[in-house]
Amino acid sequence: MSATTLAPRTSSAKAPRGGGHEKRANLGIYFVALLLVTVIVAPIAYIIIGGFRSNAEITQDPAGLPTDWRIENYSNVLGSTTFWREVANSTIAAAVTTILVVVLGVMAAYVLARYSFKGKGVLYSVFAAGLMFPMTVAITPLYILVRSLGLMNSLAGVIVPQVAFQLSITIIILVPFLRSLPRELEEAASMDGCSRLGFFWRMVIPLSKPGVITVGILAFIASWNSYMLPLFILNKEESYTLPLGVQAFASQYSVDTAKVLAFTSLSMIPALVFFSLFERRIVGGLTGAVKG
């Protein structure tokens, strides 16, 4: 299955094209690509570069470059305990969410991929239905539920619902992936006296690493960026995750634009780094899911 062929992406070069005409077409493509890069990068660059400017500069010339690059804004943010506490909260929430999603997701996807039983279709549909209903619809009652469980202002109150909502996409990606593991492997394992559960532990877990990495990254990024749920659950500043921190910071220092920009750009680094490291894996995983 496609999900396993993560690395090579040949494609392209669909039609053998001619010489001079070809060159002009290529120039056009590079022009479009350049335009694209500008549109995508400009806002991000504005945020990052703005952090190196002073407020006076930003007010006077909102779209300019820094006259001299000052690092006070960044060093101020990096020197504040608030920032690091929020980084820690976000990291814990994202790490625990990722681990739980992967463990529960692999287990459930394994059942859906490799067992035949009555009600399997229903079980899959139940999980798939979650894809249709992002957290928005459930947020008010979810808040009430979390509150009655006594998990307000605790990271657990964010983690558990996040895990539940992330399970849908995880299972949808993992099922075709696990199904593509060759049946001969399972037969060989059972010949050697390996039970189905033993096969799961000894063969499936190691072999499904690429798929697991895909869903793990998606879960991590989703948790790292999550806004609506923490907004409802975390009301005390000590429990804030980074997105809430950015917003609180932006309203607290609404006149100090440069500092807000510095805080904002620092908070987006981890997700960007994570993604650029594993971009291929994510596209590969989604390929498997799209093709069923």
Next chain:
Amino acid sequence: MAPLNGSATQAPATTTEPATGGDGAHASSPLPRGTSRRRWGMRAEIALLAGPALLIFLAFVIFPVIIAAYYGFFSWSGYGPATDFVGLRNYQVILQDDAFQAALKHNVIIVVLSLVIQGPIAMGLALLLNRKMRFQSGLRILIFAPYVISEVVVGTGWALILSSNGALNGLLDKVGLGSLAQDWLSDPSIAIWTLMAVITWKYIGFAVILFLAGLQGIPEEITEAAAIDGASYWQIQRRITLPLMGPTLRIWAFLSIIGSLQLFDLVYIIWGQYVAETAGTSTMATYMVSSGRNAGSYGYGNAVAVVIFLISLAVALLYQRFVLRRDTEGAVTGGTR
């Protein structure tokens, strides 16, 4: 689901059984038709493996919708037991509230414009990124970058760029187009387009990822054969690639519609609950939060949640029935085959 949960409790006692058997036929046949002992073993395995995920999923995804339906019938401030039963009055108020109707209208506009704007652009970009060119992998990473950045960062950044004395107007002024400067965020005739621009910037990467994945599923032999028969690049894309991309396009459209109906973060961060209404960018979800949680009327907020749920469900079912039905092997429906 009940039998699954029920047998979960028996799991520890029976899980060791299949391991002791060591019977080859057991694992190799998809449907073990052996003794009932074996079948119970398999059921226990299923419960043990799928039970925890199902339990947490039902408790935190499905159950909240049920609570919402219950509290939606009450006038309730969120504390203590809900006793003030008001029947369908919350729903009457919602459907007659101008603010809700405006929000619903904005949602519909966002659904339609998202499809119309993002679909063609993303298709073009996916075709571009699928060609052999320099910096290809760098470009791919770049185009997904906005999708990976959190809504809060995107919202905060864009809000500063788009404010009336922000960077965009400053830039226009600099290049001599100062007359084009606008009140991008607060002018009601422009704000919804501003929102669409930000949405497109943020979410186009997701569409491109999906389309790229779909493009890679098209066998090269087909396009090569067409090229040998003298078809031009664009003819190949239009006559062969696009039709073959049908299933991917339909799944993307589905996810886009559902996402648009539930849009909250970007609007709430850029405009805030009050400005969103006057600027004409409020959505059903921002309406739910401002008139429910922020107003302390949790019964009412739950009723709004139920309305959003029903609208999304109706759209999802209609879409499944009339559009996705053709893709028997699609992502959402394919796993059960």
